[in-house]
Amino acid sequence: MTEDDLLASIREIVSVDDPRVALGVGDDAAVLDGGVVVSVDAQVEGSHFRRGWLSLEDVGWRGTVAALSDLAAMGATAEAVISSVVIAEASDALGVMRGAAQAAHAHGAVVVGGNVARGDTLSLHTTVIGRARTPWTRSGARVGDAVYVTGPLGSAALGWRLLERGDDGGPFVERWRRPRARFDLRGAIAPTACIDLSDGLALDLGRLCRAGAVGAVLEEAAIPTEPGLAAAAAAIGEDAAALSLGGGEDYELAFTMPASLDPAIAVRVGEVVEGAGVRIRARDGTLRDAVGGHQHF
Amino acid sequence: MTEDDLLASIREIVSVDDPRVALGVGDDAAVLDGGVVVSVDAQVEGSHFRRGWLSLEDVGWRGTVAALSDLAAMGATAEAVISSVVIAEASDALGVMRGAAQAAHAHGAVVVGGNVARGDTLSLHTTVIGRARTPWTRSGARVGDAVYVTGPLGSAALGWRLLERGDDGGPFVERWRRPRARFDLRGAIAPTACIDLSDGLALDLGRLCRAGAVGAVLEEAAIPTEPGLAAAAAAIGEDAAALSLGGGEDYELAFTMPASLDPAIAVRVGEVVEGAGVRIRARDGTLRDAVGGHQHF
Numbered sequence: 001m002t003e004d005d006l007l008a009s010i011r012e013i014v015s016v017d018d019p020r021v022a023l024g025v026g027d028d029a030a031v032l033d034g035g036v037v038v039s040v041d042a043q044v045e046g047s048h049f050r051r052g053w054l055s056l057e058d059v060g061w062r063g064t065v066a067a068l069s070d071l072a073a074m075g076a077t078a079e080a081v082i083s084s085v086v087i088a089e090a091s092d093a094l095g096v097m098r099g100a101a102q103a104a105h106a107h108g109a110v111v112v113g114g115n116v117a118r119g120d121t122l123s124l125h126t127t128v129i130g131r132a133r134t135p136w137t138r139s140g141a142r143v144g145d146a147v148y149v150t151g152p153l154g155s156a157a158l159g160w161r162l163l164e165r166g167d168d169g170g171p172f173v174e175r176w177r178r179p180r181a182r183f184d185l186r187g188a189i190a191p192t193a194c195i196d197l198s199d200g201l202a203l204d205l206g207r208l209c210r211a212g213a214v215g216a217v218l219e220e221a222a223i224p225t226e227p228g229l230a231a232a233a234a235a236i237g238e239d240a241a242a243l244s245l246g247g248g249e250d251y252e253l254a255f256t257m258p259a260s261l262d263p264a265i266a267v268r269v270g271e272v273v274e275g276a277g278v279r280i281r282a283r284d285g286t287l288r289d290a291v292g293g294h295q296h297f
Numbered sequence: 298m299t300e301d302d303l304l305a306s307i308r309e310i311v312s313v314d315d316p317r318v319a320l321g322v323g324d325d326a327a328v329l330d331g332g333v334v335v336s337v338d339a340q341v342e343g344s345h346f347r348r349g350w351l352s353l354e355d356v357g358w359r360g361t362v363a364a365l366s367d368l369a370a371m372g373a374t375a376e377a378v379i380s381s382v383v384i385a386e387a388s389d390a391l392g393v394m395r396g397a398a399q400a401a402h403a404h405g406a407v408v409v410g411g412n413v414a415r416g417d418t419l420s421l422h423t424t425v426i427g428r429a430r431t432p433w434t435r436s437g438a439r440v441g442d443a444v445y446v447t448g449p450l451g452s453a454a455l456g457w458r459l460l461e462r463g464d465d466g467g468p469f470v471e472r473w474r475r476p477r478a479r480f481d482l483r484g485a486i487a488p489t490a491c492i493d494l495s496d497g498l499a500l501d502l503g504r505l506c507r508a509g510a511v512g513a514v515l516e517e518a519a520i521p522t523e524p525g526l527a528a529a530a531a532a533i534g535e536d537a538a539a540l541s542l543g544g545g546e547d548y549e550l551a552f553t554m555p556a557s558l559d560p561a562i563a564v565r566v567g568e569v570v571e572g573a574g575v576r577i578r579a580r581d582g583t584l585r586d587a588v589g590g591h592q593h594f
Contacts, residue, residue: 006387006413013391014398014408020376021407030409032377032426036333040379040424042414079317080329082337084381084422090303094310101311110318111311112327115422116303117341123414125381125422127337129329 004207027138027211028070028196029130037130039070041198045122053163056092058177060099063124066198068107069181069251073196074137076130078104078183082113084125090116096124107181136255141193141212141272146259148189148266150182150252152226153201154240157247158233165236172232179251188265191255200248201269203293206278208254215275218245218290220282222269245280246292301504324435324508325367325493326425334427336367338495342419350460353389355474356421357396363495364423365404366478366548370493371434373427375401375480379410381422387413393421404478433552438490438509438569443556445486445563447479447549449523450498451537454544455530462533469529476548485562488552497545498566500590503575505551512572515542515587517579519566542577543589 011025023031029039043063045051054062060083068078081104085093093116101111109128159176167173181196195208201223209216223244230240256272270280278290308322320328326336340360342348351359357380365375378401382390390413398408406425456473464470478493492505498520506513520541527537553569567577575587 001387003387003413006390007411009391010394010411010413013394014401014411016402016407018407021409024407024409025411030377030379032409034331036426038377038379038410038424038426040381040410040412040422042381042383042412042422044383044414044416047415080327080335082327082335082424084337084339084424086339086341086383086418086420090298090300093303094306097307097310104311105313110313110315110321112318112321112329113335113337113424114304114307114311114322115337115339116300116307117339117420118344119341119418119420121383121416121418123383123416123420125337125339125412127335127379127381127410127424129333129335129426 023137028073031135035131035133037071037074037076037132037135038127039067040125040127041067041070042123042125051122054177056095057099059122059124060096061103061178063126064100064103065179065181065251067126067128068109069196069198071128071130072181072183073194073253074132074135075186076132076135078107078109078128078130080112080129081109082127083111084115086117086119086121086123088118088120107183136191136194138193138195138208138211141208141214141256143214143272143274145192145256145272146268147216147218147254147256147270147272148261149201149224149254149269150185150266152224153197153250153252154229154244154247155226156249157243158229158238161236161238176249179249181251182253185253189255189257189261191257194253194255197250197252197254198248200246200293201254202245202278202290205254209276209278215273216270216278217273218270218278218280220280222267224267242292245290248293320434325370328432332428332430334368334371334373334429334432335424336364337422337424338364338367339420339422348419351474353392354396356419357393358400358475360421360423361397361400362476362478362548364425365406366493366495368425368427369478369480370491370550371429371432372483373429373432375404375406375425375427377409377426378406379424380408381412383414383416383418383420385415385417404480433488433491435490435492435505435508438505438511438553440511440569440571442489442553442569443565444513444515444551444553444567444569445558446498446521446551446566447482447563449521450494450547450549451526451541451544452523453546454540455526455535458533458535473546476546478548479550482550486552486554486558488554491550491552494547494549494551495545497543497590498551499542499575499587502551506573506575512570513567513575514570515567515575515577517577521564539589542587545590
């Protein structure tokens with residue numbers, strides 16, 4: 001069962017027709033009456049990170065940003081953060097909460113609730129609440145729209161691979177450890193559809209396409225990466241193109257809108273087309289299916 | 298470090314003065330701008346339950362009601378439930394989500410968000426959102442107010458003890474497995490202070506007293522219990538009085554207000570007095586400190 005299959009089954013279980021819910025399970029976040037936007041994300045030791053890779057504050061920061069990014073993808077403000085921590089030593093929860101409070105503050109939000117439970121496996125469950133008058137969704141992409149991304153991709157994935165090899169310093173590790181959510185695009189763009197890149201461009205853009213019943217073609221040469229990514233990736237035998245297409249956790253946004261944007265705001269990486277699925281045009285002009293990305297199950 | 302000490306430290310870390318937060322960490326729930334009331338609660342295998350004691354649906358139900366009860370204690374409606382599940386087998390998350398959806402529905406709410414992560418220890422983290430024009434808080438108890446509880450106490454605690462002994466049927470086990478949150482009191486009472494009894498009357502009323510800088514005296518003979526509790530408790534060597542004073546997870550409410558209520562609505566169990574702490578007057582007239590209750594750390 002893939003993550004998407006699982007979420008589809010959950011959607012079936014919980015789906016109800018209720019006037020208080022403008023948008024239920026299935027997008028980056030749900031929308032309640034009055035433009036209240038809500039989402040949840042979890043970070044579990046062993047599954048999302050290893051203990052040696054992150055300080056307790058880092059765990060709080062990362063988990064909080066991962067959740068906040070879903071609000072950014074909805075075009076919402078960040079308002080409130082609620083953090084539920086499972087941890088072996090009660091007093092260690094304070095470090096996690098400190099990181100969560102820092103991340104909330106850095107994105108204009110406030111931690112308003114917390115819970116601490118004892119357990120051997122550290123995990124952090126972060127619910128975020130924001131507001132949006134007209135939330136962006138995944139589902140509005142139209143054939144002919146341009147596909148944009150808001151920043152360099154693959155950095156966090158490279159950071160993860162460096163950590164796996166015991167190399168725990170440098171800018172790529174830092175991008176993985178202390179990501180930022182892109183609330184700064186709010187007001188500057190008017191997307192027809194938007195999604196955050198938590199699981200990688202190929203997989204998340206595929207979700208956006210499926211929600212809009214369209215396809216997309218990416219231009220490999222256009223996908224932005226941080227300076228030095230290619231060399232640092234090559235040095236450990238990784239392919240930069242695969243990292244930028246399949247690597248998740250950069251928490252940039254991908255969105256579609258009629259082509260018109262100042263390239264300083266976002267980078268055009270492709271086009272919405274009829275059909276289904278995401279394909280990518282290599283530098284030599286050949287077209288292939290875009291694969292890769294993080295399936296949690 | 299007790300749970301209350303830990304929460305006090307967390308409160309210090311996250312506390313900010315923000316006009317969007319009417320009431321932050323420290324009460325049963327936080328209150329955001331516009332009367333949006335938010336709370337979170339967690340159920341962790343091994344800490345809050347054992348796997349053999351609950352079906353997956355029961356886990357979802359219990360965890361959801363435990364969280365919803367905090368909204369009931371604020372005098373809020375139940376509107377939205379967001380569930381984050383950690384579970385070894387992805388497909389097992391569906392059972393938990395089914396129980397969560399049932400509990401949400403039974404209390405007038407809707408599951409609007411979910412997350413599933415893989416982990417060996419089952420846990421469910423439930424954030425709940427409701428609305429209240431004038432939320433009840435813990436802090437308004439006044440000397441001379443009566444102390445009320447909304448129903449029989451000690452049943453869930455007896456259920457837990459029966460399960461520990463391998464006896465997994467009967468009404469007390471069912472009260473522990475499938476609790477209900479008391480939203481039905483909304484509109485019928487106007488408390489000066491209110492708290493939900495998740496950790497037991499002695500401990501939770503103590504919190505209410507501390508928040509209001511008052512004390513309380515309970516009348517042991519007045520504390521309501523379910524018919525049959527005393528006999529069933531005695532049969533396994535447990536003290537019914539201790540269970541009803543210290544046993545948690547009944548999810549009844551304790552509240553204070555000037556004495557005037559129809560006894561059919563809530564049971565008067567004591568009085569708010571000057572000073573600090575909770576004392577209890579035994580049937581023989583002697584006064585002692587009320588002790589017991591579940592400290593999670």
